Amino acid sequence: MIQSLIYGSWLLPLYGFFGALLTLPWSIGLIRRTGPRPAVYINLLMTTVACVHGSLVFWGLWNTGSQELTWQWVQVADLNLSISLDLSILNLGTLELIAGLSLLAQFFALGYMDKDWALARFFALMGFFEGAMSGVVLSSSLFSAYFLLELLTLSTYLLVGFWYAQPLVVTAARDAFLTKRVGDVLLLMGVVALSGLAGSLNFNDLYEWVKTADLSTTNATLLGLALIAGPAGKCAQFPLHLWLDEAMEGPNPASILRNSVVVTCGAYVLIKLQPVIVLSPIALDVLIAIGVITAVGASLVAIAQIDLKRALSYSTSAYLGLVFIAVGTEWPGVALMLLFTHAVAKALLFMSVGAIISTTNNQNLTEMGGLGSRMPATVLAFTTASLGMTGLLPLGCFWAFRLGMDFLWQEQPLLAVVFLVVNGLTAMNLMRVFRLVFLGEPQPKTRRAPEVNWLMALPMVTLTIFVLLVPLVMARMSLLPPWQYLNIPIVVVLVLSGLVGFVAGAAISLNKVWSRSRRRTLRLLQDVLANAFYTGWLYQVTVVFVVDQFSRFSSWFDRYVVDGAVNLVGVASLVSGEGLKYSASGQSQAYILTIVIGVGLLGLLFTWTLW
Amino acid sequence: MKKARINPQITTYVDRLLQGKTLLPESPENLIEVVGVLASYGIVLDAYSKNLIFIADQQFLVLFPIFKYFNGEINPSKILRYFWHDRINYEYAEYCMRTMLWHGGGGLDTYLDSDVFLTRCRAAIAAKVRGNLLMRSLNRLFPDFLPEQVRQLAYYSALGQFWRIMSDMFNDLADKYDQGKIQSIGQVVEHIKAGLVADAATPITYAVNIDGQRYELIPDSAGLTFLPDTAIPYVETIFFRGTPFFGTVSYNAQAQQISPDQSRFDYGALYADPIPIGGAGIPPTMLMQDMRHYVPDYLHQLYQQTPRGEADIRVQLCQSFQKSMFCVTNAALNGLLPFPKETDNPEEQTANRKFLSEWVERLMDSRLDVVQIV
């Protein structure tokens, strides 16, 4: 029974896609007299089935060990592409995380989106999202991972573009797609190169190939950088981070997934690629550098945001920066633990954000306050998630931070300090948001704030409980160290950094209007951070500018130089004079010309033997 | 002091109102559209109203109100129908209720902040959570949590009662039209005004039964009545202010598309753009969807003559609905005019003029100019 379920694992990513497909009658408007909810229920059912099937396979593998399922997809010339699933405990665990969070997010969406008529399309996209993510984590070949990462890019575009009539969405969806696409095209270059070099794209074959690969430093570095680019785009790392900010224009239930598991997928592929990137020490250093810049930069930027969703989405970039550091220093275990603990906590954080937005019709932190006493589920969710995100109490991320610092402390203490800084800054930011939203006097927009309905509250409470249970789950999986191995100084420093952060967040003054500081330097800093180091502007004056100028130039060149030259040559050589006057009125002349040329050519043909 | 220049258009509209003409121009099509859409609106409001009152009365502080849209009648075939989403979209009623609650205004809002209410509310809550340990401890830890829920339930009930009266009024209108008694937009406005005035003093009350004990949350003694405490806040919040739609307005704080001052909101029914109806993030789609099932034949015929026939019926319904809401606004303005509009007293005339100018000025950015096109 279990074995047949394991053989049926190819269905795991397909459930989501099936769900998406089945919503078509509603999402394209074939069924118009009744509402779109059947599509919603179908998707919820599909995700539930995926969850149950996944967990059964998980327990099955617990006993039998890892298995691999492979199907030939394309076999042509020297190219051999197969679809293969690597069914390991780790992959199935991640799949369960994705399916579980997807189920909760969809349930949450049922409440959050209850006044939206395009539910069918939304749930179809969520199903598509889930299917692509499940496929990414299960795939054991770079090709299928790339294939599905691109589908993730597509569904991100469609989800961000969900409210397509909203003016900011028009550009946000486009920019999100293009930013990710920059990473994807670079990654595709890496994939094509690897496919040519190694002959196979299965991860295991690639790892074998690396042992004997003989590449020059330049080529290895270029390859490594190309392979990093894709995940960097997916994980919203510097300099491809801005899309996550813009993606916040999309519906909140999608943001729940985007900030937790979607970014995780990118990092997951990076972890699988890490044994290949190792070929180039420079690439590893770049990985670390990107990670450090993003981790510290994004943590700072988050503090200056006045938009509720953006204040938290930047911390996603920051945490994924830590993951990059972990991968760059070749500690994939740290990366995985960080991904897992961050994903659940961040998903919960975004659920509480959804509850706040839905109740207050507002995302502006400066217009909030005093929600705490009236929204128990939300405030508890936010608090739990904040603690789960930071290293203060022994909840999820605490253990990931501890593990990372344990490894880094000896060799690269500076990187360990980055962990502390991110922890402290995140704690400070979360405390700041907490005070602005939940404490203080209610403002006009938060004056009436009943707790959200059960459809949103239930998944939120469920996930709150799960976040609290994460340490137990980790202990069950033997992921926590025995007590005697705990490095006490590290734990103390970690807790201290969290404490300092929370205290700082509690102590800073929060002027409600967020007035800009009188002091010039401080004001400058505020502006720089609020605008995310002006990366948008940076894109404008570099890539966008170059492409724009080149395209204008090509267009101009085409109109005047190429066309002009060819027309001139044509006029001069073919017909001298009147015959070639390009005009609408010259129709009859043109007819004649046709016939002349046609007859001439035929005549040429048939008299050929005579010349 | 510089004298504020008055937009000549405002004066035109004010003159028109004072002459007894209507905001919406008279035309046979407009009459069919307004009456037809109000006829179907009356039917939909009836369902909304019943459900809101059911939830307020029967689902009082139920933690998982799974069957809250069933109005107490739960059977397999109904469950199946609801599963197929073959039902009225009660979510829209709740959306309106939440919008009213959020904006506040009127006597109900003030009353819900009073100690009188809080005392009555706590008594009802205490009775409700008596046997439930979880709820009891939640109530102790978060003392404002349940009272806020009860305030919301009070709005459920109040909006339900308001719509009850409006639904009957619109159904009457449809009947009268069928009997040939309504033949102009002016008569429609007059009918609505008469209805509003007749029910102006109808009391708004709310009480729940818990374990056989009756708890009066809004007693008669609170003195809340139909016109000032529900109708006027309703017009203000639903017709004028509304809430920004996800589908057309960015909530991004940095983009600053949404005013920090709720009184400057203009997302209400009189302002909304009907073209995006049917798309994502446009809540009124649900209302139009509900109304499309009850469109009378004469309105169907009118719609079928348009270029797209009935393929874009929801947008057309929205356009007609907007016209009808201008009639309701018109009726409300006529009803609330401080002095009879035929008055000869110059002071009273000025007061009337001032009153109307203020409202018409708010309408200047609305779709009033669009509905003028006949």
Next chain:
Amino acid sequence: MLSALLWIPLLGALIIALWPSPLSSTRVRVGALVTLAITLGWTLYLVGQFDVHNPEFQFSEYWPWLQSLGLSYRLGLDGLSLPLVCVNSGLGLVAVYSSADTVHRPRLYYSLLLIISSAVAGAFLAQNLLLFFLFYELELIPLYLLIAIWGGAQRGYAATKFLIYTALSGVLILSAFLGLVWLSGAASFDYSSTLAQGLPLAQQVLLLGALLVGFGIKVPLFPFHTWLPDAHVEASTPVSVLLAGVLLKLGTYGLVRFCLGLFPTAWLALAPWLAGWAVVSVLYGSLAAIAQTDMKKMVAYSSVGHMGYILLACAAASPLSVIGTVFQMVSHGLISALMFLLVGVVYKKTGTRDLTILRGLLSPERGLPLIGSLMVLGAMASAGIPGMVGFISEFFVFRGSFVVFAPQTLLCMIGSGLTAVYFLLLVNRAFFGRLTITAEPPEPPIDPMLPEVSWRDRVPALALVALIIAFGLQPGWLTRWIEASSFQFVEPPQITAVAPPALLTDPPTPPRR
């Protein structure tokens, strides 16, 4: 067998043109539809009979026509021409189906469409150089007339430009063929891959050069492409579908069959330059597309970019890249036909294709929501998003070319990224936002109203989408026909399997003459 593919449409054209009594436009359309449906049916029957393991020409037919000229009626079908013949039959049907009911001078219009179908099939099947040339020229005149009579405002200019360019292309091709047979002293113009073997490299390069320019005009490649945007903008939708989907493929088919097939040695010598030319063409076409504000022009320029991939793959001439060329031809045929169909619907309903005016066409009640959704899908397919045929064809091209010309391949891949840029500009400008179809807000402010889209406008697009997704998910359904024959075009000592890519060795040096 094969002749039927030529003669059925031609017969149909004759019957329509010469029918004694007056015919209504609808009837003529049905007649043309039936003719092409029979042709498509016959094509599919041939597909069923095709032996995928046989790399040689199949169903060959021979009739000595003018032996004194070396012109023979020799037809044959192999893995290179089979997919293209199918695309021709399919898109011919689509073009006729999507023609308006009330077309002006219907008998001439539909007979011309049928003649094009017949001539293109002939060109793909011809096994004799002169026969190919005849068909190549035969297709030109009806297309010229289709643009010149049923085109837009500037149709005279565009049609004449098309005619002159293509006629020039024909002259170059003809002279190369004549030169080849003359110089090699062959007895006839019958196609044989060994024709040029005995010639000195210099002569080969010269002949190949003439052919390259000739076919380069037709493909079109930079800098011979400027006729294409003009022709597309003026052509009606069905003609654009045929032009982009089928006729450009004559050029790329010529590149593979006659350039690579006849001059393998010279080709190898020129290959690095050709790869460089491909890069220029791809980047130039893509960049120019970004700057366009006419939807149709944008799609036309995208063709310039995407056809450049074929030159790249052709230059590389590795087993995979040759399969990639055919795959890309089919994929571009389907995707560009889809894009032109959709742009055509937008134009028909809104009266404009101007990207500075159109907004919010996705609007569900008043706009064109399904057309918009299909447009998103087409844009994604064109940008090479997996799951659709564009991705796998680009992957074949890039992967096949990378092992030979690594830097050029990587540069061409940038074009793939740029495709996303311009098509997202198109989709997000025209389809997202609030519905607007006029430059100035109308006074009085009437709400925009577009005519309803009928299923007739949607059906051909949906059929193409089905194929785009089917081949994207199951590329094997297409590669199996191509694979055996494609090896014919790969020289025996060519790089196979895993060779060290050029990036890792010295850059390829062009041979000096």
